[in-house]
Amino acid sequence: MAVLRTLIGEALRATRLEQDRTLREVSGAARVSLGYLSEVERGQKEASSELLASICRALGVRLSDVLRDVSETLAAVEPQPAPITVVPPLEPAVAPAEGVPALAPARAAADVVAAA
Amino acid sequence: MAVLRTLIGEALRATRLEQDRTLREVSGAARVSLGYLSEVERGQKEASSELLASICRALGVRLSDVLRDVSETLAAVEPQPAPITVVPPLEPAVAPAEGVPALAPARAAADVVAAA
Numbered sequence: 192m193a194v195l196r197t198l199i200g201e202a203l204r205a206t207r208l209e210q211d212r213t214l215r216e217v218s219g220a221a222r223v224s225l226g227y228l229s230e231v232e233r234g235q236k237e238a239s240s241e242l243l244a245s246i247c248r249a250l251g252v253r254l255s256d257v258l259r260d261v262s263e264t265l266a267a268v269e270p271q272p273a274p275i276t277v278v279p280p281l282e283p284a285v286a287p288a289e290g291v292p293a294l295a296p297a298r299a300a301a302d303v304v305a306a307a
Numbered sequence: 308m309a310v311l312r313t314l315i316g317e318a319l320r321a322t323r324l325e326q327d328r329t330l331r332e333v334s335g336a337a338r339v340s341l342g343y344l345s346e347v348e349r350g351q352k353e354a355s356s357e358l359l360a361s362i363c364r365a366l367g368v369r370l371s372d373v374l375r376d377v378s379e380t381l382a383a384v385e386p387q388p389a390p391i392t393v394v395p396p397l398e399p400a401v402a403p404a405e406g407v408p409a410l411a412p413a414r415a416a417a418d419v420v421a422a423a
Contacts, residue, residue: 194357237356240310250388251390253388263375265370265371266372272369273364273367
């Protein structure tokens with residue numbers, strides 16, 4: 192299974208190489224250490240949201256564009272989700288609003304919906 | 308500026324609420340603590356790639372679909388990237404073609420381009 196950080200790292204690296212720029216240049220522009228950027232590119236470190244934004248700024252690309260590309264790459268290999276197995280809740284799924292008396296147990300309400 | 312983890316958290320939370328499921332149910336299915344999932348949903352914790360995949364599995368959605376939605380939300384608010392400021396390299400960015408003598412230092416060639 193493709194790991195998200197690997198795909199993000201590959202996308203960032205591909206963008207940098209398309210620009211003929213070195214790790215040193217981009218890490219300097221993004222104000223991260225060269226080693227850290229290298230690890231992010233190789234999918235060995237999970238980049239924080241701020242760091243991702245900073246690297247994208249340094250590369251002159253939009254994070255949203257990178258994410259869209261990554262989502263497309265991931266979609267090509269990601270299987271359809273398995274059906275959800277929902278364990279019947281022991282507690283009401285939705286608590287009554289404050290000050291509103293719970294006239295009927297929420298569980299009973301859920302049963303009505305399920306039976307409808 | 309919208310932070311990526313906030314958008315991802317909001318997307319996961321919206322998906323869970325659409326399914327009328329509690330934090331307890333989904334955190335149990337995803338094998339993460341309830342408190343951690345809650346922090347991820349509120350954009351207070353950066354979820355690892357594995358954790359994101361696990362939460363998506365628990366929700367029965369594909370991570371690639373979540374990412375695509377998030378990229379679209381981000382694209383609506385993210386400004387166009389600023390032009391890249393590339394520091395002139397000290398080494399030649401492009402080596403002369405094989406067999407072509409480098410008559411002038413690459414740095415001088417870069418200056419010519421800059422002055423053109």
